[in-house]
Amino acid sequence: MVPLLHIALLVIFVIIIYAIIGLELFSGKLHNTCHYIDSGLMVEEPNPCSVDSKGYTCVPGESTCKNDTWEGPNWGITNFDNFFLAMLTVFQCVTMEGWTDVMYYVSVTLKQLKRALTSSKRN
Secondary structure: OHHHHHHHHHHHHHHHHHHHHHHHHHOOHHHOEEEEOOOOOEOOOOOOOOOOOOOOOOOOOOEEEEOOOOOOHHHHOOOOOOHHHHHHHHHHHHOOOOHHHHHHHHHHHHHHHHHHHHHHHHO
């Protein structure tokens, strides 16, 4: 019974470490989404988008990406805005249930992060 407890503690420790990394890198990044230009309403199937056109871009001339206007994927559950939700998102990835959706949602942020890291190395 004790070795099983050690393994459980190790898994929880790893989830905590990755949740902290997710908080640092992706906090607040999954709330941008496309809105129609003419009405200002959110599109029917919202996805995280990139404001600076480095990742997922909205349909040009039809919709535009707005900051902090969407609760986020899975009704706001999949994000890295606080520690509990970050741990839940990491647990979702660890269990391999819906990890590809999280990967695609975060890929927009990764492109913005890569651009920020390369510009800081040039300075």
